[in-house]
Each structure stands twice: as structure tokens, then as C-alpha cells.
Amino acid sequence: MARTVIPFGPQHPVLPEPIMLDLVVEDEKVVEAIPKIGFVHRGLEKLVEKKDFHEFVFVAERVCGICSFIHGQTYCQAVEQIMGVAVPPRAHYLRTIWGELSRLHSHLLWLGLLADGFGFESLFMHSWRVREKVLNIIEATTGGRVIFGTCKVGGVRRDIDTAAMQSLLAQLAVIEKDMREIVDVFLEDNSVKRRLCGVGVLAKDDAYQLGCVGPMARASGLTQDMRQLGYAAFGELTFQPITRPEGDSFARCAVRCGELFQSVDLIRQAAARLPTGEIEVKVTGNPNGEFAARTEQPRGEVVYYVKANGTKNLQRFRVRTPTFANIPALVKLLPGCDLADVPILVLTIDPCISCTER
Amino acid sequence: MAYFRMTQMALKWAISKPATNPYPFAPRVIIPGSRGLLTFNKDTCVYCSVCRKKCPTGAIGVNRHQKKWAIDRLRCISCGYCVEACPKDSLALSTSHGSPAVTKDREIYQGEMPAPKAPAAAPAPVPAG
Numbered sequence: 001m002a003r004t005v006i007p008f009g010p011q012h013p014v015l016p017e018p019i020m021l022d023l024v025v026e027d028e029k030v031v032e033a034i035p036k037i038g039f040v041h042r043g044l045e046k047l048v049e050k051k052d053f054h055e056f057v058f059v060a061e062r063v064c065g066i067c068s069f070i071h072g073q074t075y076c077q078a079v080e081q082i083m084g085v086a087v088p089p090r091a092h093y094l095r096t097i098w099g100e101l102s103r104l105h106s107h108l109l110w111l112g113l114l115a116d117g118f119g120f121e122s123l124f125m126h127s128w129r130v131r132e133k134v135l136n137i138i139e140a141t142t143g144g145r146v147i148f149g150t151c152k153v154g155g156v157r158r159d160i161d162t163a164a165m166q167s168l169l170a171q172l173a174v175i176e177k178d179m180r181e182i183v184d185v186f187l188e189d190n191s192v193k194r195r196l197c198g199v200g201v202l203a204k205d206d207a208y209q210l211g212c213v214g215p216m217a218r219a220s221g222l223t224q225d226m227r228q229l230g231y232a233a234f235g236e237l238t239f240q241p242i243t244r245p246e247g248d249s250f251a252r253c254a255v256r257c258g259e260l261f262q263s264v265d266l267i268r269q270a271a272a273r274l275p276t277g278e279i280e281v282k283v284t285g286n287p288n289g290e291f292a293a294r295t296e297q298p299r300g301e302v303v304y305y306v307k308a309n310g311t312k313n314l315q316r317f318r319v320r321t322p323t324f325a326n327i328p329a330l331v332k333l334l335p336g337c338d339l340a341d342v343p344i345l346v347l348t349i350d351p352c353i354s355c356t357e358r
Numbered sequence: 359m360a361y362f363r364m365t366q367m368a369l370k371w372a373i374s375k376p377a378t379n380p381y382p383f384a385p386r387v388i389i390p391g392s393r394g395l396l397t398f399n400k401d402t403c404v405y406c407s408v409c410r411k412k413c414p415t416g417a418i419g420v421n422r423h424q425k426k427w428a429i430d431r432l433r434c435i436s437c438g439y440c441v442e443a444c445p446k447d448s449l450a451l452s453t454s455h456g457s458p459a460v461t462k463d464r465e466i467y468q469g470e471m472p473a474p475k476a477p478a479a480a481p482a483p484v485p486a487g
Contacts, residue, residue: 055414058437122368129377136389143393143451149437157442158391181367189363 001026014117014343017353033334041357048314064355067297069102072151078293078306088278091155096233096270100263105134106298107256117347118195130178155280183257196250200333200345210328214300215255220247226296237269252348299350321355393436395456400469403448409440425469431459
């Protein structure tokens with residue numbers, strides 16, 4: 001059988017951001033996939049040499065437009081560790097609440113994109129309708145819809161008062177009800193199951209050896225969630241990572257659906273235990289040392305390496321993003337699949353290319 | 359396995375109002391606390407340049423001697439870092455998004471210059487002789 005190379009991307013209807021895969025196909029079967037990245041490289045890591053370490057939070061938040069808050073938070077955690085800054089407990093809880101709101105809107109966005117990917121347009125619009133309500137909560141509490149801008153070295157910029165928290169929890173109850181309707185379609189509808197079940201099965205051992213992170217790893221049965229490290233306020237909240245044993249596209253969808261309700265539960269727990277007190281501490285001096293911070297983003301584990309030399313500008317800044325860690329698994333999944341399944345498989349790793357290329 | 363899971367939701371939304379806001383025919387829903395247009399109060403500003411030094415995108419320009427404050431709206435990211443730093447509370451973020459910036463010109467505000475000092479009185483002419 002003659003082999004043909006079909007370029008998939010960098011511009012493709014299912015791709016919100018540019019990644020390219022050269023698909024080597026025999027008839028309708030993919031036999032090899034060669035990824036190419038680097039279309040949206042912006043050189044953000046190099047900017048540490050020009051921005052001082054306080055200002056750089058704004059740059060770190062702009063590494064990704066979806067998990068922006070957690071990027072800023074991870075950067076702040078790394079710098080705070082180097083400088084030995086004790087962040088007030090209330091700031092930790094507020095960071096946790098905003099981080100989980102960020103996860104909610106990211107997963108709802110992904111569910112919409114997945115529904116769009118397999119041609120279920122109305123489900124796509126309903127997912128984004130609910131996401132809009134989450135964005136409204138984020139705007140009311142932080143001032144921004146996507147770029148939160150509330151995290152700073154030493155704490156957070158804004159507080160959530162009691163009235164605002166009550167309003168947040170009331171809106172969250174409505175959102176939870178809406179999400180149950182949508183998730184019921186994703187997890188129970190026959191047409192969705194027929195499109196996702198058994199597509200792109202990744203075994204547990206493969207997921208481990210290829211270094212999968214986040215929902216991709218949890219859908220293959222690996223119990224791995226960086227929130228268990230107990231950063232921010234996660235050490236004081238009760239939760240268990242959501243895992244599925246199947247490892248197929250449906251399992252990846254189910255894990256993210258489960259995490260929606262887990263996030264709602266974590267926000268409620270954090271709101272119930274929210275301590276009183278300061279939201280920031282004054283940070284003086286410059287950092288000197290190095291630290292690697294790890295947090296759980298909606299797409300998986302992110303690693304921030306920060307090295308400082310005692311000046312106001314950092315010496316080195318490096319980010320290992322979850323999508324980058326999941327690309328080897330995608331390359332493993334694609335050989336043997338039908339050409340028509342490629343968009344679904346690419347979507348199920350939740351590709352965030354602007355993170356990956358920074 | 360279940361069929362027609364979507365039908366119930368579709369029927370409910372077929373008889374409900376649209377979830378979207380028909381902007382610009384209906385006014386935008388303004389959420390209090392939203393970070394929008396940066397506003398400047400030239401009456402309280404002392405032109406200390408702290409905002410210019412703090413701005414992460416270099417959108418603000420200040421000339422202390424000429425009492426001029428300028429902003430490049432295309433560069434401003436409404437982060438609020440300058441608002442936080444301003445010692446005189448001359449800067450604030452409004453919830454409005456403002457009119458679209460279509461040129462690269464800076465928006466310049468001119469503060470009130472102090473009245474020029476009156477020239478010293480000319481010495482009395484010395485009487486001749």
C-alpha cells in the first residue's frame with residue numbers, strides 16, 4: 001500500500017491554536033505522526049532579563065490565556081520559596097478558589113471544543129453558555145475575565161468579602177445544576193459514547209513511561225494529581241484524584257467531567273474554611289537562589305524553574321507545560337487510528353499550544 | 359446507553375429566552391469591579407513618575423517639568439499596577455471599556471502650570487548729576 005503524507009494543521013478547524021502533525025497514512029489508517037511545534041513562540045522566558053521579578057507576574061499570567069491564574073500562582077510560589085516569604089493563609093485560600101474557578105472554565109471550554117470536534121454543535125454552545133457564567137464570577141471577583149491579574153509575589157491583590165462570597169456560592173449552585181445537564185449528555189448519550197468509547201486507548205504503563213500528566217494520565221488509571229502536594233490551601237481540603245481505568249477518549253472526557261464537580265466541591269470547602277486576616281505581606285529585597293515549583297493546571301502538571309542572582313531581574317526562567325508532556329502520548333496514540341479519529345485524539349490531550357511554545 | 363439525552367435540554371431552550379445579550383441593541387451588562395479603562399485625574403497628580411516606572415508595558419509617559427501625563431491606549435493592559443502604586447490616588451480603573459483606540463497617538467493630559475514669576479522690579483533710575 002502506498003503511503004501518503006497529509007499535513008494536519010497548523011491551521012485546522014478543530015485546532016484553536018497552531019500545531020502541525022505530518023500524518024503518514026496508508027489508505028485511511030495513520031501509520032506515523034510527526035509533530036512540529038514552534039508556530040507561536042513569543043520568547044516570554046527571555047523577558048525575565050527585562051522585567052523585574054514583581055512585574056514578571058503579569059508576563060507569567062500571559063503564558064496561557066486559559067490557565068492564566070495558575071501560571072501566575074506557580075511563578076509567585078517559586079519566587080516566594082526563594083525569598084522565604086510566608087504568604088498569609090487567606091491569600092492561600094483565595095488562590096485556591098481562583099485556581100479552581102480557572103479549572104472550571106478551562107474544562108467547560110474543552111468540553112465545548114470536544115463537542116464541536118465531533119459535530120455536536122448544540123452541546124458545544126451549551127457548554128460555553130455555562131462557561132460564560134463562570135467567567136462572570138471571575139470578572140466580579142478579580143476584575144478580569146480571562147487574565148485575572150490578582151496574584152502577586154507575597155499574596156493576592158483583591159479580597160473576596162462575605163457578600164461577594166455568598167453571591168459566588170449562589171451562582172455556583174446554578175452553574176452546578178447546569179453542568180449536571182450537560183455532563184449527563186456527555187456521559188450517557190449514545191451518539192457521544194459511540195464516537196468516543198474505544199478510540200485512542202492509552203494503557204496505564206504507556207501513560208507512565210511516556211510521562212503523561214493531568215487528566216490524560218488519570219484517564220489511564222494513574223493516580224497523579226499535583227494538588228495532593230498540598231500547595232496553596234489544598235493540604236487542608238479533602239479530595240481524591242478522579243481516575244478511570246479505560247484509557248480511551250471517553251475516559252478522558254469522563255475524568256474532566258468529574259473534575260468539574262470536584263472543583264465546585266473544593267471551592268465550597270475553601271469558602272467554608274476561609275480564614276480572616278491579611279491578604280498580602282510586604283516583600284522587600286531581591287531573590288537569590290533557585291526553585292522548581294509544581295502545580296496542577298487544568299491540563300496537568302506544570303513545572304516552573306526560577307533562578308535568581310540577587311538582582312531585581314531573574315537570571316533564568318523555564319516552564320515545562322502539561323501539553324508538552326502529553327505530546328509524546330499523542331504521537332503514540334495516532335499510529336493505527338483512522339484518519340477521521342485524528343481530530344478527536346488531538347483534542348483529548350487538551351492541546352494548549354501558546355503554553356507549550358511560550 | 360441512552361438515546362435523546364439532549365432532547366430535553368433542547369426543548370427547554372427552544373421555549374426559553376436566548377442566553378446571549380443582543381449587544382449593541384441592548385446595553386452591555388456592567389459587572390462592578392471589572393478592570394476597564396484607566397482614568398487620570400490631573401488635579402491631584404504630582405507628576406512623580408511612579409506610574410511610568412511601574413507600568414509593565416511602558417504605556418505611560420510623564421514629564422514632570424512640563425506637567426504632562428500621557429498614555430498609549432493600545433499598550434495599556436488595564437492591569438492596575440499603576441493604580442496600586444499611585445501615591446496620590448490620581449489613577450483609577452473604570453468599568454467602561456472606553457472608545458476603541460484606532461491610532462497610535464498618545465492621549466496627553468496637560469496639568470496646570472504655575473503662573474510665571476513676575477519679573478523683578480527694575481531698579482529706580484539713578485538721577486543724573
